[in-house]
Amino acid sequence: MTRQDLRKRGQQLRAxxxxxxxxxxxxxxxxxxxxxxxxxxxxxxxxLNKHDRILCTLAVCSSYLRPQLARLIGTALDLGVTPLxxxxxxLQAGLYGGFVTTEAAVEVAREVFTARGVSVPDTPPRDDxxxxxxxxxxxxxxxxxxxxxxxxxxxxxxxITGALYPAAIRYGYGEIWDRPGLTHRERMLVAxxxxxxLPLESQLRKFSQSALNIGxxxxxxxxxxxxxxxxxxFPRALNGLAILTEVFPSA
Numbered sequence: 001m002t003r004q005d006l007r008k009r010g011q012q013l014r015a016x017x018x019x020x021x022x023x024x025x026x027x028x029x030x031x032x033x034x035x036x037x038x039x040x041x042x043x044x045x046x047x048l049n050k051h052d053r054i055l056c057t058l059a060v061c062s063s064y065l066r067p068q069l070a071r072l073i074g075t076a077l078d079l080g081v082t083p084l085x086x087x088x089x090x091l092q093a094g095l096y097g098g099f100v101t102t103e104a105a106v107e108v109a110r111e112v113f114t115a116r117g118v119s120v121p122d123t124p125p126r127d128d129x130x131x132x133x134x135x136x137x138x139x140x141x142x143x144x145x146x147x148x149x150x151x152x153x154x155x156x157x158x159x160i161t162g163a164l165y166p167a168a169i170r171y172g173y174g175e176i177w178d179r180p181g182l183t184h185r186e187r188m189l190v191a192x193x194x195x196x197x198l199p200l201e202s203q204l205r206k207f208s209q210s211a212l213n214i215g216x217x218x219x220x221x222x223x224x225x226x227x228x229x230x231x232x233x234f235p236r237a238l239n240g241l242a243i244l245t246e247v248f249p250s251a
Contacts, residue, residue, distance in 0.1 A: 018074060123180065208243070
């Protein structure tokens with residue numbers, strides 16, 4: 001495929017996603033460049049559908065500028081992502097990047113939902129005891145990570161990380177990973193994209209292996225990392241792919 005063909009396909013796809021530029025191109029050729037690189041060369045790749053790609057994109061962009069995030073939220077709605085699922089993307093990403101990013105992203109979502117007349121269904125508050133959360137957190141952590149669940153910073157005998165990690169098990173795995181709105185597979189995609197964009201290399205290494213335990217393929221994990229390239233930078237995506245080269249030596 002020639003560059004012209006790729007650019008044309010990217011322009012078409014960008015229009016289908018309702019992300020075509022709304023203003024004239026102030027920087028000569030930039031809109032064509034974005035159509036070619038971000039949409040023709042990345043969004044149109046195989047192995048990961050557009051629904052999953054927008055989840056990864058929202059995750060890595062959750063703390064970015066409001067106009068861009070607002071347009072991506074609109075695209076996610078057009079692709080069939082439910083409002084609840086979108087808010088859960090922001091919460092899952094906030095677990096890794098800080099909940100202040102969740103608060104900021106939710107405010108942008110509120111504006112978009114209001115403008116579109118979209119409502120979020122009420123969900124009753126969860127009043128599980130600490131004991132229930134801890135037990136569920138251990139169960140989900142084991143499901144995701146298997147024998148690696150208690151390694152590294154998660155080692156139960158580490159008195160330094162042990163000052164914080166029990167809270168991560170309780171609230172990260174026991175609460176957030178168990179919330180409705182996203183499947184474990186979708187939450188894993190969000191995690192992979194967020195780790196790549198931040199970047200959090202040790203977490204990406206651990207979770208990319210765990211992704212295979214809950215139904216993701218190697219190709220889908222690789223594509224989740226590639227999807228972040230236009231949004232948090234190609235060097236971070238390439239660093240992430242280098243880690244996957246170690247994790248998936250046969251890919």
